[in-house]
Amino acid sequence: MKIGIIGLKQSGKTTIFNALTGQAAQTGYGANKLEVNMGTVAVPDERLDRLTEIFNPKRQVNATVEYVDVAGVEGEKAVDPALLNQIKVTDALLVVIRAFESDAVVHPFGSVDAIRDFQSLMDEFLLSDQAIAETRISRIEKVVKSNKNAPEKKEYDLLQRVIAHLEEMKPLREMELKEEERKLIRGFQFLTQKPVLVVFNTGEGDEASGLLSRFREASAGMKHIDAIAVSGEIEMEVSQLSPDEQPMFMEDLGLEALAKDRVIQASYSLLGYISFFTAGEDECRAWTIRNGTVARKAAGEIHSDIERGFIRAEVVHYDDFIALGTMAKCKEEGKLRLEGKEYGVTETS
Ligand SMILES: Nc1nc2c(ncn2[C@@H]2O[C@H](COP(=O)(O)OP(=O)(O)OP(=O)(O)O)[C@@H](O)[C@H]2O)c(=O)[nH]1
């Protein structure tokens, strides 16, 4: 899974990137202009750890999340194409919104108002997508108008619908698209098509429940969007400590879970992602798929050859396996099932 971190200038994106990845990228004004910070972290998974204990494989391979932290956006105008390019191939956007007060940090709009900034960014993303769609339309308009059978005709018609949808101030996340249509516009990587996890960057000890409930009002009816509050600066400090030291500081700060883990959890649930496992003497490994992905496609995550040659899979539910302890026992008890190509892999199956 790959997540793009985006937000207004000086909202704390790089601070939060550091908290999520344990890196120490430079923060503060002008720190990264058009440079990109990238970091990959392993998705912690107790179930996988348990499988490793049982199978004792040569290696354990966790699922990973890749974060891309880019420069801040200006607000109130379409997003810079150079920046768009940097967060292009991402599954979701992590939108950082400043909610902390500080005289030392300049806010581009002159004051701290998190809900205003949220709305302003959403508008900016709409504008940005509109500009992309319009540019493409103007490029193919001539050929489509002069030749009814032009191959670009389908794309042209779809982009007209996309623009009409955006003009109603509706994000493309909420547009009904057929699989074929989705493919047709995939290359544009429209911002408003991506699921959004808003991270309100709050000051130390700030109570965030009021802000989160105002967010829920402001985002009522919107789809594929969620929000959490994170104290960026504190979380970054904790992330720089050794794993042994972290629990004590978390307790002192009253943190039940780290932003690093909360963001991963929120992202999985926002995207409807789940893990399935493969386990053996060589490796125990977690794979990320969308909940309900058919077995053949899930197998394709492992290798395209397996997808092509897929006949059936032997499946056992994690809980059954842990309860019974060995594959042989699962087979004996009828818990090892043969499933065909179209079997939907879900968390509970
Ligand atoms: N008080 C306080 N300051 C913070 C917090 N998070 C970030 N800052 C400060 O805000 C400034 C900007 O932080 P960055 O993480 O560099 O922000 P950014 O969004 O990456 O900035 P650009 O990449 O320049 O757009 C830095 O001086 C941080 O120390 C916070 O939670 N509380």
Ligand SMILES: [Mg+2]
């Ligand atoms: Mg930054």
